[in-house]
Amino acid sequence: MTPDMVSLEGVCAGGMLLAAFFSMGRKRLPTMLRHYAISSACLAGLIVTHAVRTAHPAEYTGAAATILIKVVVIPFAVLATARRCGDSLRLKPITRPVVSYALAVVSVAGAYLMSRRLPLGIGPTSAAGHMIPLWSLVFVALALIFLGFLMLIIRRDLYSQIVGFVTVENGISAFAVVALGGIPFLMEMGIFAVIGSGVLLMAVLSQQVHSLYRSHDTATLSDLID
Amino acid sequence: MLLFASLFVPVLAALFAATSQDARALGRSAVAASVLAMAGFGSLAVIAFTRGPVWVGELWMIDRFAALMIVLVSAVWIGAALSSVRYIGEEHAAGILSSRKVRIYYGLLPLFALAMLVAVATDHLGILWIALEATTLATTPLVAIYKKDGAIEAAWKYLLLCSLGISVSLLGLFLLAYAGVGAGLPIDRALSLGALRGRARALDPQVVRWAFVFLFVGIGTKVGFVPMHPWLPDAHSRTPSPISATLSGVLLNVALYALLRFRTLVDLSLGQSDWTSAFFVGFGLASVLFAAFVLLHQQNYKRMLAYHSVEHMGLIAFGLGMGPAGAAGAVMHMIGHTLAKSALFFSAGEVLLRLHTTKIANVRGLWRTAPRTSFVFMLAFLGLIGMPTSIIFSSELTFLFAAARRSPAAAIAVIVALAIVPVGVLHHLFAMLFGRPDDIPGQAPPAEPLTITHVVVAVELALLFAGGIFFLSTPGFEWAASIARDFTVGP
Numbered sequence: 001m002t003p004d005m006v007s008l009e010g011v012c013a014g015g016m017l018l019a020a021f022f023s024m025g026r027k028r029l030p031t032m033l034r035h036y037a038i039s040s041a042c043l044a045g046l047i048v049t050h051a052v053r054t055a056h057p058a059e060y061t062g063a064a065a066t067i068l069i070k071v072v073v074i075p076f077a078v079l080a081t082a083r084r085c086g087d088s089l090r091l092k093p094i095t096r097p098v099v100s101y102a103l104a105v106v107s108v109a110g111a112y113l114m115s116r117r118l119p120l121g122i123g124p125t126s127a128a129g130h131m132i133p134l135w136s137l138v139f140v141a142l143a144l145i146f147l148g149f150l151m152l153i154i155r156r157d158l159y160s161q162i163v164g165f166v167t168v169e170n171g172i173s174a175f176a177v178v179a180l181g182g183i184p185f186l187m188e189m190g191i192f193a194v195i196g197s198g199v200l201l202m203a204v205l206s207q208q209v210h211s212l213y214r215s216h217d218t219a220t221l222s223d224l225i226d
Numbered sequence: 227m228l229l230f231a232s233l234f235v236p237v238l239a240a241l242f243a244a245t246s247q248d249a250r251a252l253g254r255s256a257v258a259a260s261v262l263a264m265a266g267f268g269s270l271a272v273i274a275f276t277r278g279p280v281w282v283g284e285l286w287m288i289d290r291f292a293a294l295m296i297v298l299v300s301a302v303w304i305g306a307a308l309s310s311v312r313y314i315g316e317e318h319a320a321g322i323l324s325s326r327k328v329r330i331y332y333g334l335l336p337l338f339a340l341a342m343l344v345a346v347a348t349d350h351l352g353i354l355w356i357a358l359e360a361t362t363l364a365t366t367p368l369v370a371i372y373k374k375d376g377a378i379e380a381a382w383k384y385l386l387l388c389s390l391g392i393s394v395s396l397l398g399l400f401l402l403a404y405a406g407v408g409a410g411l412p413i414d415r416a417l418s419l420g421a422l423r424g425r426a427r428a429l430d431p432q433v434v435r436w437a438f439v440f441l442f443v444g445i446g447t448k449v450g451f452v453p454m455h456p457w458l459p460d461a462h463s464r465t466p467s468p469i470s471a472t473l474s475g476v477l478l479n480v481a482l483y484a485l486l487r488f489r490t491l492v493d494l495s496l497g498q499s500d501w502t503s504a505f506f507v508g509f510g511l512a513s514v515l516f517a518a519f520v521l522l523h524q525q526n527y528k529r530m531l532a533y534h535s536v537e538h539m540g541l542i543a544f545g546l547g548m549g550p551a552g553a554a555g556a557v558m559h560m561i562g563h564t565l566a567k568s569a570l571f572f573s574a575g576e577v578l579l580r581l582h583t584t585k586i587a588n589v590r591g592l593w594r595t596a597p598r599t600s601f602v603f604m605l606a607f608l609g610l611i612g613m614p615t616s617i618i619f620s621s622e623l624t625f626l627f628a629a630a631r632r633s634p635a636a637a638i639a640v641i642v643a644l645a646i647v648p649v650g651v652l653h654h655l656f657a658m659l660f661g662r663p664d665d666i667p668g669q670a671p672p673a674e675p676l677t678i679t680h681v682v683v684a685v686e687l688a689l690l691f692a693g694g695i696f697f698l699s700t701p702g703f704e705w706a707a708s709i710a711r712d713f714t715v716g717p
């Protein structure tokens with residue numbers, strides 16, 4: 001692996017984490033979706049660096065699918081749904097931005113501690129010679145998962161919950177890339193299909209929630225509490 | 227060939243639903259598809275029961291446990307298709323469901339069944355994961371189909387929580403694959419359950435433990451273990467009753483089946499089952515006790531049935547942590563739960579069609595106005611709470627015998643929960659059946675006809691109570707134990 005590829009791998013991993021981190025305090029839906037798209041583009045970059053390193057051309061298809069679905073289709077579908085509903089694109093987090101960032105720091109720290117505890121180092125990517133330690137790439141993947149869950153907890157609107165869900169999914173995809181060096185092509189396409197369908201279903205449901213309750217606030221969804 | 231032909235049948239039924247406008251033809255095609263698929267899958271199940279595991283290529287494997295699940299899924303699918311002819315037909319005629327929604331319903335029902343059958347018949351972990359998520363995607367529009375009374379809220383919670391859970395389990399699956407690659411398997415083989423089992427002792431036990439934690443939490447969400455259960459009572463109570471029966475009766479079992487496949491692998495790798503048993507006992511007890519207390523305060527009979535599913539999944543998990551005898555009890559309980567719960571949801575559909583309410587307080591004097599529905603509803607409830615000779619009586623007895631030897635304190639906790647549940651359930655049941663109705667003078671209720679749903683429920687109840695006698699016998703217990711050996715590791 002050339003030093004350029006190592007740098008690119010580091011830039012992509014760092015870009016994924018930073019984009020997800022800074023979306024935590026954002027209040028406007030288009031900005032949050034832009035952060036998600038950047039994070040996803042970095043994921044595609046990470047897949048490309050692995051494709052170059054392992055000389056598996058099939059992985060380029062995975063990178064292309066990531067760009068198509070996660071950089072283009074999902075942000076576009078969520079934003080179009082919000083605009084069609086006539087919702088304000090300004091979201092209402094339940095925490096102030098500074099508190100959100102503080103919680104994000106705690107989540108990232110938790111991911112760091114967990115990545116050091118995970119007994120990794122026997123797998124294929126380490127054998128293939130990562131120049132960046134494997135645990136640090138796994139740390140980025142776990143941090144994304146933790147940040148996604150945090151967004152689901154501290155945000156009370158449907159759109160942020162969708163973004164939280166797809167952020168978790170980005171973290172899991174990143175884990176597959178860095179720890180396994182990618183997964184079989186058909187399985188990857190299957191996962192894209194079900195995740196993409198899930199997000200589209202969420203977009204349709206959020207539209208129906210809005211038409212029923214005239215709001216995208218999840219606090220309105222309280223008819224079914226025991 | 228037989229497997230692929232059987233898998234193709236539901237796809238054809240879904241395609242037919244997408245093109246046909248005739249609601250009656252849709253109902254008939256749904257029944258035909260379920261019977262044809264049962265014939266195909268049932269043949270494979272018979273081969274697995276009589277001759278041992280059936281392998282189709284490297285991706286599909288049907289052993290006795292998978293065969294049992296195939297029979298349960300197919301049987302409830304046939305029941306749901308038959309019941310839908312009446313239930314959906316009545317709601318369509320009453321204008322509750324439009325023709326478009328009827329088409330959506332009949333298009334998604336076979337796809338839902340297909341996803342469950344794929345999940346139980348595959349040996350590939352990737353296909354299993356995709357099939358589990360597909361069950362959520364196929365049923366979310368069915369949960370949301372009424373678009374009122376919390377249906378959209380239920381669908382949102384269902385989709386978000388189950389998809390998140392399944393995503394977390396994907397992380398566990400990748401960790402298992404990572405351990406497989408570390409044990410010398412190529413990545414495509416590291417996703418095969420059979421290949422991983424073959425190298426189980428070479429898998430890194432620490433990685434395997436972490437993988438199981440993610441798999442348990444993720445798939446446990448789909449099973450409905452407390453505290454990951456909040457989606458379950460909402461989703462199961464808001465969807466049309468034949469779908470409630472399928473969700474509650476078999477989908478929870480299918481998710482549990484997936485979890486047990488992973489557990490076997492982890493136990494083989496660790497060389498013991500005590501570590502995974504602790505998860506099952508802990509989450510099982512929490513689910514049983516929580517559901518028992520919530521059942522006391524239920525005001526909606528479909529929600530009450532849904533919470534009962536949480537309790538049953540908890541009981542099965544508890545049994546799975548109690549050694550080989552507990553595992554045999556778990557097999558019995560899975561069968562009993564499928565029969566009793568689907569019978570109850572089908573019957574609840576009859577109550578709903580007649581009274582247009584799911585509130586317990588609004589259902590009074592049902593015995594007088596709807597004697598057939600009342601009779602099967604009462605029998606199914608009694609079977610569900612473990613009245614002799616139902617299968618659930620046999621399984622609960624097995625759990626308690628197994629637990630008394632391994633963990634007497636846990637056995638006492640379960641006995642307390644099992645004593646609370648009938649109090650809550652019977653109190654509501656007798657009020658619904660024998661409470662004084664608010665009669666409107668001069669208006670006699672219309673006589674209750676015998677419907678196809680009554681016939682389906684009667685068959686299920688016959689199996690439920692006859693099966694209990696079979697499982698109390700030595701051959702019955704041995705049969706359940708032989709299936710349990712497919713997912714347990716010997717001491």
